[in-house]
Amino acid sequence: MGVIDSTNTEAQRRAKAGHIENCWLVAESQTAGRGRLQRPWLSSSGNLFSSAFFREPGGISIAARLPFATALAVSDMAAIIAPGAPVKLKWPNDARVNQAKLSGILIETGGQGQDFWVVAGIGINIAECPEGTSQATTCIHDLRGDTLISAEDALSVLRETFARRLEQARQSFEPLREDWLKVAEGLGETVRVTVSDSPVEGVFEDMAPDGALILRLPNGERQMIRAGDVSLIGR
Numbered sequence: 001m002g003v004i005d006s007t008n009t010e011a012q013r014r015a016k017a018g019h020i021e022n023c024w025l026v027a028e029s030q031t032a033g034r035g036r037l038q039r040p041w042l043s044s045s046g047n048l049f050s051s052a053f054f055r056e057p058g059g060i061s062i063a064a065r066l067p068f069a070t071a072l073a074v075s076d077m078a079a080i081i082a083p084g085a086p087v088k089l090k091w092p093n094d095a096r097v098n099q100a101k102l103s104g105i106l107i108e109t110g111g112q113g114q115d116f117w118v119v120a121g122i123g124i125n126i127a128e129c130p131e132g133t134s135q136a137t138t139c140i141h142d143l144r145g146d147t148l149i150s151a152e153d154a155l156s157v158l159r160e161t162f163a164r165r166l167e168q169a170r171q172s173f174e175p176l177r178e179d180w181l182k183v184a185e186g187l188g189e190t191v192r193v194t195v196s197d198s199p200v201e202g203v204f205e206d207m208a209p210d211g212a213l214i215l216r217l218p219n220g221e222r223q224m225i226r227a228g229d230v231s232l233i234g235r
């Protein structure tokens with residue numbers, strides 16, 4: 001696929017029209033790439049824009065694990081193609097290196113029962129670090145230093161790491177949760193989480209068995225965060 005509005009949007013269109021089987025959609029560039037929280041996702045040349053589409057008989061309970069499984073698939077891929085890069089995962093599913101964003105993930109679902117489907121949209125900065133974004137960015141080329149790798153080659157590694165993590169997600173959440181916590185950014189530190197435009201600060205204490213971020217508030221209470229945007233403070 002060359003230029004398209006968004007691989008996630010295209011997968012959804014095909015799913016709604018009943019014209020898609022389990023597959024990966026990949027674009028050279030996107031004209032309307034979408035990120036989490038209604039943000040745009042820039043299309044810098046040579047980067048990877050892909051969506052894994054699949055039917056998921058496990059329904060929403062498995063889909064809820066996929067932000068973490070997919071982020072781990074990206075960090076597994078980075079360990080192979082950019083070994084030694086200190087990739088960390090920011091809740092729920094950003095992959096970052098030294099607080100610069102390497103990858104973003106947008107999980108979308110639809111259908112019901114046997115027709116329940118998932119689109120796991122994965123954008124990875126391979127050749128270019130997009131500029132003009134709200135946070136710093138990095139890319140695989142910068143992490144590898146000298147030798148280049150194509151988005152296509154990165155994708156073939158990602159497809160394998162993703163298949164393994166998806167299988168793990170279908171079995172149980174606990175091993176994924178443990179792996180995710182090992183590379184969690186900001187764990188044990190004070191973070192600011194913006195929930196519906198309101199910031200709340202506290203110590204990022206743990207991730208709950210359902211994937212919620214557990215925040216210890218200054219008054220000692222615990223708050224479970226199920227949607228929001230995390231930023232590290234005091235670094």
Ligand code: BTN
Nearest residue numbers: 006033034035036104105121123
């Ligand atoms: C985020 O960090 O906000 C998530 C970004 C997800 C971007 C990918 S690129 C491929 C797929 N198509 C889209 O429109 N979005 C995802």
